[in-house]
Amino acid sequence: MQIITMRPREEKRIKEGHLWVNKDDLSHDLDVPPGTLVRVSTFDGASMGTGFYNPLSKIAVRLLACEEEEAGTAFFVKRIGQAQALRQLVLPNEEGYRVVYGEADLLSGLIIDRYGDYLVMQMLSAGMDVRKQNIIEALLTVFPTCKGIVEKNMSQTRTREGLELVDGVVWGTVPERIQFIENGLRLEIDLTTGQKTGYFLDQKVNRAMVAKLAKGRTVLDCFCNVGGFALNAAAAGASLAVGIDSSALAVEAATRNAELNGLTNCSFEKANVFDLLRDHLAEERAWDMIVLDPPSFAKHRGALRGALAGYAELNRTALKLLKPGGILVTSSCTQPVTEHDLMDILYRESARVRRRLRLIYRGAQAPDHPVLLAMPETQYLKFLVFEVADA
Known part of the structure; x- marks a missing residue:
């Protein structure tokens, strides 16, 4: 097994448990195919473990084990x-x-x-x-x-x-479509054409929380994908649950899932969420609960400013559309956006539109998405639920 050496004083992060050795951390390159298993050592020769080396990637080595171990x-x-x-x-x-x-x-x-x-x-x-x-x-x-x-x-x-x-x-x-049970609902998804791996499993626990708050409420589920939050709300007794997504395939799948579960108080619509919320504002429509579960707005810190602006507009408009005593459910899967960033947005935008917020639930990704403490990159989902009142 070939050895690749880190630059002096670059190993602190790795010693603390981080698993990515960046290209700039290395003192030299290796002439081996991408994916080759190598041993990483400090500049002084101490072993840091074994991992996959890729000279084409900014993450040059992805560590797997502390000891030398074959990856068969x-x-x-x-x-x-x-x-x-x-x-x-x-x-x-x-x-x-x-x-x-x-x-x-x-x-x-x-x-x-x-x-x-x-x-x-x-x-x-x-x-x-x-x-x-x-x-x-x-x-x-x-x-x-x-x-x-x-x-x-x-x-x-x-x-x-x-x-x-x-x-x-x-x-x-x-098969073209498969079914599985989540939170008592039978869901049908397409593993080949669906987004990501077919379904957003990371919100499982948070969907159950929304269900607890939905009874008797009108619920607007924004960026609904195949219907997760809207379906859970409808099954829990929401008076009306409406899901919005820009994907026609997602809306069709969500509609099938509502029918599969016999939910007549649930419907789905293909629309741009930002445009639809503005239209509802112009029409003076109001909701008891709004769920905001957008896709990632930024993959790296260079796009953070635009992402924060997007979250600000989204939450500001939702706050305007909620009735007094309503519930705002807001989340972010954008890894560079911290919970502090999201809280700060809610603090500023609620003051701007004169709404008083009380945080009643703070969630994260489900426990099948564990967080490696030494790698903040593994923690990405922020999930907040607020009671909304007039200021």
């Missing part, structure tokens, strides 16, 4: 098995959940989601990509009842790793 099928069986054991502990008896969450499960660049007997995987690093067959073999060992495996490798993260964008069924057979 047996390695993935062990790591994926450990990840699955944690999920059985924190979310027992669930049909849909994230089995592997990359760095948080010490498998940098690998995402695996489970929907009953079907698995979806994303390989976001060269090291994982070249070991696709090992990963498939490991999954079939850990999940012997698996009927099909889909790869959804369409993330732009792959292009930064020098990898092609590909998707499709890589093992077994997968």
